Amino acid sequence: MLFKRNKLTIATLAITLALSACSKKWDDHNQVTDNNINNNLYQNISKASNTTIFSQLLVKTGYDKILASSKTYTVWVPTDQALQSLDPSIVSDTAKLRLFVTNHICNESYLASTTNPDQRILMIDGKYELLSGLKFDSANIITANQYAANGIYHIIDKFVPRIDNCWEWMQNSTTVPMNKTFLLSLNYIYNDTSKAKIIGVDPVTGQTQYDFTNATQNRNRFLDKVANVNDETSPYTLILLVDNSFTTELNKLTPWFKTSTTDSTNRLSSFHLVRDLGFKGAYSPSQLPDTLISQFGVKVPINKSAIVASYRTSNGWVHVMSQVNFTLTYKFPSVIVQGEAPTAFAADRTANVLYRIRVNPNNGQTFKDLLMQNYSYASYWINYNVPAMNSMRYNVYWVAVNDVQATPLWQQRLSMDSAANATVLPYVTVAYQNYNEVLLGQVTVNQFRNVNFYVVGPTVSTNSGGTDAISLDYIRFEPAF
Missing domain, CATH: 2.30.180.10 (FAS1 domain)
Structure with a gap:
């Protein structure tokens, strides 16, 4: 019993000493x-x-x-x-x-x-x-x-230098003068009405008048419309071209952006060149894939052997390249015009217009289209305004579904610039239960511009029997290089 008491006393003393030591260390x-x-x-x-x-x-x-x-x-x-x-x-x-x-x-x-x-x-x-x-x-x-x-x-163990972001690097660079000059030419002054002082109302127009003295901003159209590579909060990758490559790619694009002047053609072509060279996400040289997708859905081929130099920036990477060989079919995809989204009609025939949701029996997929019948108007037309079409030839296809009558079949045609222009594409019979594309022919757009197209119905005028009819799922304009 005495032995047990001694063991207990010794154990208690040891614990007390240990706690005392720990307490001292914690105090320190x-x-x-x-x-x-x-x-x-x-x-x-x-x-x-x-x-x-x-x-x-x-x-x-x-x-x-x-x-x-x-x-x-x-x-x-x-x-x-x-x-x-x-x-x-x-x-x-x-x-x-x-x-x-x-x-x-x-x-x-x-x-x-x-x-x-x-x-x-x-x-x-x-x-x-x-x-x-x-x-x-x-x-x-x-x-x-x-x-x-x-x-x-x-x-x-090192200091961390303050480095430029992608946009600042471009501004301070001397290695890509043509690319740099064009990007900086996109600068403009923006008047911010939310920060301007209201000073009155124009007595003629009734519009509010502002004092923009302290409400102007320096902005850039590339940063606004393509990628804000000047933004520190998000990662970006910017590709810049050396002069030879910039000239080569620009010359490839110029024929497809013809305008009334050489200067405006070059400017338009230059913008459509650089707009596909800014990307969200930071891609180091080792992370670059063989193809990047631009903000506009264009596939951009990346040949790593053409990288002259790469620079890490505060918000991503800048790659200076000697070549970006765009494929024209990627740069100029087909233009799709949806039939259910017209711009205007020849006359008000609201009661005769059907905006439909159908199922294609060939593939089981749903689609939307427009159908008109018995509207009692000879050569009735539906207008579709197609913005920013390139100066090139297009193969023209449409899908026009007639799922309402096997007979009589009706005819319709596509006209460009004027509903009365019958010399471009002829009338086409709209077959019964055909859900496939039909080749209409070719049209040529001589200048880069907005183009009005017209789907023109039969030359007859009736309000019964289904002879007066127009149908359209979509029109596809395929570049014919």
């Missing part, structure tokens, strides 16, 4: 943590043994005071050794230095951990940097998660 930990938390970020950074240079840069830019405020920040602090290679021209230029420093600071607190998912973090300078495990961009985090009263700082 709290002491260190409390000392850090009692100081602001600047104070802790300036006291660290290997961050003297960065703390001096904070003072020089005034960010020592900002990091001493109550607002929460995370700072990635390059070591003194890392900053030995910093370009002196950045240090001597206050504006550049502020951008450099703020590219290492962000709002809110971000802990670094090997288990954290990758995240793009918005820095104070407006750029995004990648935090991936214990890496900040290309730098290794060598001392992580150092606390302060107003945030966290990490010590990194």
